[in-house]
Amino acid sequence: MSQNKTKSQKYRLKLPIDTANLDIIREFVAGIAQNIGFDDEDIHRIELAVDEASTNVIRHAYEGQTQNDKFILIEVKTFPDRLEISVIDHGKGFEPDKIKEPEMDAYFKQMKRGGLGLYLIKTLMDKVDYFIKPGVRNRVKMVKYLSL
């Protein structure tokens, strides 16, 4: 990839639903983030946020669904000041309004596992938006700004 900080560029990666593909997804976004100048710490944050969103899709999006083409699509757009990453599926979706920020104390008292991913994504990225159309297109869009 050639370094190009002035123009917006778009990258796409479509993969079958399989946790074995998580490392491919991480390497894909890490490579682009590195190319536009993020430091190692931010690259790690981006990798982890995208891993969490992808893990949610792989584990839950197609539960009980009958589609033949079960995929996860990663779309990355680069801008001079930021990286926008969308994790997309066409599974059953979820209700973003029902996602509450977990109270970690209560969380630990119940020793509850899972569900930490969305909290991490919100903490690691600068902006997170959900666009949910169950069975059609569900998209988690995450933005990370380059520190100047």
Place this chain on the structure above:
Amino acid sequence: MEKFEVFRHDIDDISVLNIQGFLDAHTAPDFENELQKLLQEKRYKIIVNLDGLQYISSAGLGVFMGVIEDIRENKGDLKICNAGEKVFKVFDLLGFPSLYEFYPTEAETVEKFKAAD
């Protein structure tokens, strides 16, 4: 494919799991299996040595959360050592240091178990 490996060694009644590589939703079941083996053997003094762990996601953290209740109900503990900066940050973001003991070295962690006997 990024690798994940678990190596076990026992020091008296303490079991040490040294985990290496990438711990994510794909490799978390391997780690969970190793922990479950210890619980089946009724070994409840567990050290997880993270020296060599390069990456962890919440799926990996979920494994720690899934076993701790069982371990503590049996008067044991799971203590963590040798976390690298990048890996520790993930534990820290989710508040793990208030629930689990972290130590810089395995020797120190072993001492903590022995001192409590």
